[in-house]
Amino acid sequence: MATSFPVEPRVIVRSPRTFIERLRGGDQIALLTTLVCAVTIIVVVALIVVELWMNSQPAIKAFGWHFLTSSTWDPNAEKFGALPFIYGTCLTSALALLIAIPLGIAAAIFLAEMAPPQLSNLLTFLIELLAAVPSVIYGLLGIFVLVPLIRDCLVPVLVKFFGYLPIFQGDFYGVSFLSASLVLSVMVAPFIISVSREVLLAVPVEQREAALAVGATKWEATWQIVLPNASTGIIGSVFLALARALGETMAVTMVIGNTPKITASLFSPGYSIAAVIANEFAEASGRLYVSSLIFLGLVLFGLTIVINAVARILVLTTTQRSA
Amino acid sequence: MDLGVSRRRKIVNVVMLSLSGVCTALVMGVLFFILGYLFWHGAKSLNWNFLTQVPKPSGQTGGGVANAIAGSAKVLLLATCIGVPIGFLAGVYLAEYSGKTFAFTIRYVVDLLNGVPSIVIGIVAYALVVRPMGHYSALAGGVALGIMMIPIAVRTTEEFLRSVPNSMREGAMALGATRARTIFTVVAPAAISGLISGMMLNLARVAGETAPLLFTALGNMFWSRGWLQPIATLPVTIYNYAIAPEEDLHQQAWAAGFVLLFLVLGINVTARMIIARGSASARR
Numbered sequence: 001m002a003t004s005f006p007v008e009p010r011v012i013v014r015s016p017r018t019f020i021e022r023l024r025g026g027d028q029i030a031l032l033t034t035l036v037c038a039v040t041i042i043v044v045v046a047l048i049v050v051e052l053w054m055n056s057q058p059a060i061k062a063f064g065w066h067f068l069t070s071s072t073w074d075p076n077a078e079k080f081g082a083l084p085f086i087y088g089t090c091l092t093s094a095l096a097l098l099i100a101i102p103l104g105i106a107a108a109i110f111l112a113e114m115a116p117p118q119l120s121n122l123l124t125f126l127i128e129l130l131a132a133v134p135s136v137i138y139g140l141l142g143i144f145v146l147v148p149l150i151r152d153c154l155v156p157v158l159v160k161f162f163g164y165l166p167i168f169q170g171d172f173y174g175v176s177f178l179s180a181s182l183v184l185s186v187m188v189a190p191f192i193i194s195v196s197r198e199v200l201l202a203v204p205v206e207q208r209e210a211a212l213a214v215g216a217t218k219w220e221a222t223w224q225i226v227l228p229n230a231s232t233g234i235i236g237s238v239f240l241a242l243a244r245a246l247g248e249t250m251a252v253t254m255v256i257g258n259t260p261k262i263t264a265s266l267f268s269p270g271y272s273i274a275a276v277i278a279n280e281f282a283e284a285s286g287r288l289y290v291s292s293l294i295f296l297g298l299v300l301f302g303l304t305i306v307i308n309a310v311a312r313i314l315v316l317t318t319t320q321r322s323a
Numbered sequence: 324m325d326l327g328v329s330r331r332r333k334i335v336n337v338v339m340l341s342l343s344g345v346c347t348a349l350v351m352g353v354l355f356f357i358l359g360y361l362f363w364h365g366a367k368s369l370n371w372n373f374l375t376q377v378p379k380p381s382g383q384t385g386g387g388v389a390n391a392i393a394g395s396a397k398v399l400l401l402a403t404c405i406g407v408p409i410g411f412l413a414g415v416y417l418a419e420y421s422g423k424t425f426a427f428t429i430r431y432v433v434d435l436l437n438g439v440p441s442i443v444i445g446i447v448a449y450a451l452v453v454r455p456m457g458h459y460s461a462l463a464g465g466v467a468l469g470i471m472m473i474p475i476a477v478r479t480t481e482e483f484l485r486s487v488p489n490s491m492r493e494g495a496m497a498l499g500a501t502r503a504r505t506i507f508t509v510v511a512p513a514a515i516s517g518l519i520s521g522m523m524l525n526l527a528r529v530a531g532e533t534a535p536l537l538f539t540a541l542g543n544m545f546w547s548r549g550w551l552q553p554i555a556t557l558p559v560t561i562y563n564y565a566i567a568p569e570e571d572l573h574q575q576a577w578a579a580g581f582v583l584l585f586l587v588l589g590i591n592v593t594a595r596m597i598i599a600r601g602s603a604s605a606r607r
Contacts, residue, residue, distance in 0.1 A: 030503030034416035037409045038429050041473060045432050048439060051450045106346035114340060115347075123351065125595070130354045132524075132591050134531020136558045137580050140565050141357050144573065186357070189350055217336035247440025249534035250562060274442045274534070281446070282538040297446045301439060308438035 056295035058287055073260040080292035084260035088272040091177055093245040096184035104192030112200035113222050131190035139254035142183040147174040169265045175257035178266040183251045188241040199233030236314030243307045249274035273300045365581025368574040378544050384571040388579050390546050391555040398540055398556055399530055401465025402472055407522055410476020418484035419506050437474035444470055445535035461554040464540030468529045479521030483514040516601040520594035527590040533558035557583045
């Protein structure tokens with residue numbers, strides 16, 4: 001016999017806990033600590049900007065915009081201009097990309113479209129390991145392996161066939177724009193390959209199948225269907241590589257020759273923004289000298305920030321569209 | 324369609340596809356030639372004294388990089404103590420607590436920090452630590468590398484915490500655990516192998532950084548006591564030896580490069596294996 005008893009609704013009254021009590025519970029402490037750490041990161045980035053800005057004030061006041069267009073770098077006379085360094089940074093990065101982009105994208109196509117998955121994964125793993133090799137080691141190899149190789153094998157060929165071009169004039173001593181660009185291209189190629197491969201793999205299989213079904217060859221399907229679909233992401237990977245090339249310090253410093261000079265010849269030694277900071281900062285004496293070097297750092301910072309932002313937007317738009 | 328066109332298309336197909344294979348082979352070939360050369364050359368110049376002695380005064384041959392190896396370890400320890408806790412806790416905030424807009428802001432700033440060239444981080448560490456203290460120090464080097472570790476630490480933490488299924492959080496909370504307790508005793512331990520290997524990759528990345536140490540840790544011919552003196556590190560030693568005129572120092576640079584590469588790639592491979600095993604067991 002089932003009977004039901006009416007149950008009196010009981011209201012549990014809990015006294016509101018004080019702030020201290022909630023803190024003791026651990027929950028608020030955890031929230032606050034993690035929040036503080038998150039805010040710390042914002043503070044750190046703000047500090048970077050503020051420190052660069054404040055410390056480059058003497059140079060900004062002394063030279064203004066003229067700093068960016070002047071090509072004199074004379075610490076003894078306290079005359080500083082950034083143009084040779086900006087030229088060197090841009091030239092070596094552009095040339096490095098010119099070499100690395102075709103190679104990198106072709107390799108990415110091979111890894112994403114042709115290689116069997118096992119082989120593709122193995123090669124990608126190795127390529128990602130190569131991206132982890134410290135830049136000072138690329139510099140070491142640049143000085144002792146790549147530069148002699150360029151001098152003995154590449155330069156005679158270039159001079160023989162293209163010697164009439166202004167970019168291949170003059171004597172080649174080893175350290176030069178050309179060497180720096182080649183070292184950089186070897187360094188950034190792994191980035192282009194691994195990001196482009198990801199982007200290519202994100203293109204839906206149906207696209208390839210549809211192209212093949214209407215009679216396209218494998219290459220036509222890749223070139224006319226898959227690549228255009230992935231183009232934004234691939235351009236993003238190129239921008240990421242560009243940002244890395246611009247900021248690269250050690251490898252470039254070791255093979256560029258460290259001479260502030262603007263010439264068309266790739267055989268000539270040059271200088272880059274990061275290299276001049278690395279070489280001269282520790283020994284720089286005088287407020288204006290140090291401040292000019294920090295101003296160069298600010299210029300480099302600005303350049304990479306802009307390029308990174310563009311790259312992120314491009315990579316994000318493709319991966320999200322396909323997802 | 325006449326035969327000529329389809330033949331041409333087939334030829335283009337074969338040529339271009341093999342060209343992409345050739346490019347891959349070329350890239351891999353160059354990279355492996357370089358690394359093989361380093362391993363061969365570096366291992367040749369490596370010996371026991373090199374690992375246990377400090378550098379000889381200039382002009383004499385022999386000596387080693389024991390102080391630089393210890394110095395790198397010290398600076399990296401400092402960097403880990405600075406970068407990993409901040410990055411981890413900020414990552415926890417992003418994954419578990421934060422609202423959408425603020426999370427977007429932080430993620431953006433983290434990306435920004437990740438993109439800052441290492442030499443610029445060096446300048447900032449110089450301005451923040453070296454200049455106020457008046458001298459170069461291991462501490463300044465640690466701060467520089469610590470800042471560089473933050474972005475990857477945040478991203479790794481967020482990514483691996485997000486991969487923990489929500490049912491675990493709900494289970495813990497249903498048992499009456501507070502949010503903090505859920506995160507630190509249930510969610511984080513579930514992601515621990517990913518977190519640890521992510522931090523190892525992070526450490527391997529900054530272990531090879533040279534540029535930010537040039538004018539923070541500087542370098543030292545001798546053992547460095549405490550945390551407030553200039554200190555020798557492996558990457559900076561490699562750089563200094565490589566650009567020095569003496570042939571003996573070049574040999575030492577190769578050997579030091581071998582040691583550094585061995586450490587960096589060793590940590591990398593171990594970490595990747597942990598991650599691969601973790602994701603394999605999760606799938607099962």
